[in-house]
Amino acid sequence: MTVDGRRPPPRERILLTASELFSTHGLRGVGIDRIIAESGVAKSTMYVHFPSKDELAAAYLRRTDVSWRDKLRAAAEAAGEDPADQLVGLFDAVSTAYLEHGFHGCPFINAAAESDPGSAPHAVTVAHKQAVRSWVRDLATAAGARDPERLALQLTLLIDGTLAAGKLEQDPAMPIAARAAAAELVEQSCGPRSGRSRRPPR
Structure with missing residues (x-):
């Protein structure tokens, strides 16, 4: 209603x-x-x-794309204005997802496993993963990462792995461990706080 x-x-x-x-x-x-x-x-x-069912599945994934990216962005912004802090803070969205009743893992990873390459659902899934990585790369650049592309790849793989693990066992310790690992990766890549930009990408 x-x-x-x-x-x-x-x-x-x-x-x-x-x-x-x-x-x-x-x-x-x-x-x-x-x-x-x-x-x-x-x-x-x-x-x-x-x-077709493929078109319906693609529409579902497009809606999920908007919702999930909004949650990631909100979690990042809640961590403060420093882009490096935001790179770690976005993992709070992963922790929140774990706490949702009936969490079934990442809808996009699930869809990728169930759809054929070239199909509408598969295309939406690929576009979603590329969009998230691009956004994380922009944050990494603003944070002064030595290799923004590499850091974005590492962090998005960490997100995907954590979400995929949640489908098997909904252990809240997993996203906490992932957040800690992200903090280490960001620190290694971005260096001391004084050497980073504080201006997040728009």
């Missing part, structure tokens, strides 16, 4: 239903018929808005 008590329009109902089901059961674990039944729309309505 919307805030005023009305049902969302059909496209939004389909996407909300699919998002919940895909997140819980994976892309291959959910059939179109179940999404149609649980969203309460006709099959013809489904295909008007989403011509």
Whole structure:
């Protein structure tokens, strides 16, 4: 239901239903018929808005991309104005994800394992990972990292590994350990605080 008590329009109902089901059961674990039944729309309505299951999965991942990148950015900004602190602080978003009820790991890693190269879901997944790495690289550059590309690769691999591990065992010690490892990597790459820029990228 919307805030005023009305049902969302059909496209939004389909996407909300699919998002919940895909997140819980994976892309291959959910059939179109179940999404149609649980969203309460006709099959013809489904295909008007989403011509294929791949297109629906891609729309779910695009929505997740916006949500997850907003959470990463908010966690980074909450760590303060120093870009180096933000590089470590963004791992607080990973810790928060672990605490969410029913955490099923990284939706993008899960989707990559279930989608074919060249498909719409796979393309969205690749674009998401590239966008996150680019943003982290910009932060690393602003923090004065000796090799921003390398640091961004290290940190994003650490994020992905921690999220993937969470699908197996939802141990809150994992993101805490990842944050500590990130702090060490940032310190090694960016050097003493006085040698870093304090101006985060816009």
